[in-house]
Amino acid sequence: MMYANVAAQDRDVPWTLFVSKEALMKARDIMTTNVVTLSPDTPIQEIARTFRRLGITGAPVVDSGKVIGIVTEIDLIARHARPNYPLYLPLLDAKIPLGGQREYRALVRRILATTAREIMTVPVKTVDADAGLEEVATLMVESKANPIPVLSEGKLVGIIGHTDLIQHLEEAQELPAAAGEDEGEG
Numbered sequence: 001m002m003y004a005n006v007a008a009q010d011r012d013v014p015w016t017l018f019v020s021k022e023a024l025m026k027a028r029d030i031m032t033t034n035v036v037t038l039s040p041d042t043p044i045q046e047i048a049r050t051f052r053r054l055g056i057t058g059a060p061v062v063d064s065g066k067v068i069g070i071v072t073e074i075d076l077i078a079r080h081a082r083p084n085y086p087l088y089l090p091l092l093d094a095k096i097p098l099g100g101q102r103e104y105r106a107l108v109r110r111i112l113a114t115t116a117r118e119i120m121t122v123p124v125k126t127v128d129a130d131a132g133l134e135e136v137a138t139l140m141v142e143s144k145a146n147p148i149p150v151l152s153e154g155k156l157v158g159i160i161g162h163t164d165l166i167q168h169l170e171e172a173q174e175l176p177a178a179a180g181e182d183e184g185e186g
Contacts, residue, residue, distance in 0.1 A: 027136050028129040030168045031150045031158030037062045038071055040117035044079065047071055047116060057161055060149045061120045067149050067156050069120030079111075079119050126151050129158065133168070136160055 036059045038047060051057070051073060058072035125145040127136050129152040140146055140162065147161035 025133050025168070026129065027127050027131045027133070027150045027160055028152075028158065030133065030164050031129070031160045032164060033158045035060065035149075035156060035159045037156070038116045038120075039063065040068065040115065040120075042116045043112070044076070044114040044116075044119065045112060048076055051076070056147075058147045060124065060156060060159065061116045062156065065155070067124055067126060067151070069116070069122040070124045070145075070147075070149065071116050071120045072146065075119045075121060079114065124149060127160070128152065133165070137165055140165070 036050065036054060036056055038050075038059045038061045040061055040063050042061075047059070050059070058070055058075075060067045061069040061071060125139055125143050126149045127139060129150050131150075136148065139148060147159045147164075149156055150158035150160055
């Protein structure tokens with residue numbers, strides 16, 4: 001436990017509150033600061049390749065230094081959830097394309113020409129760097145946002161994903177156990 005001294009407004013009555021370290025932690029304490037960003041014109045193929053190569057689940061879309069949206073794995077999946085594949089007519093053990101190859105090729109070209117601007121989620125959910133972890137977790141759960149860009153004075157300074165929060169919770173659980181082991185020795 002960490003102690004926080006809080007005085008009454010008249011400063012005559014000191015109060016001591018027991019506050020856990022986790023309750024005092026802010027978004028800035030657990031955020032990833034090396035943020036991968038996308039431009040609005042980043043092609044969908046490059047986005048997918050970047051996510052896979054770096055093992056990330058999303059990236060903010062930044063234009064002129066401002067976060068204007070976010071692209072996540074869900075955005076990529078949703079874009080391809082119901083592609084309009086050509087229809088085939090089964091006839092005597094053969095399949096005859098009804099739409100033709102030209103339409104199918106045009107569809108593939110349209111998909112490959114898609115950019116971050118067209119699939120990004122807007123408005124993007126963000127948190128301030130000084131937001132408490134409870135606020136971050138609540139925003140993630142209520143808005144199903146993952147990851148969440150972290151801003152300070154309107155500028156992107158970091159990003160927090162589910163794994164950042166889970167890692168923090170895991171580390172917080174390990175600390176009391178380790179402290180208890182140390183006290184038992186001696």
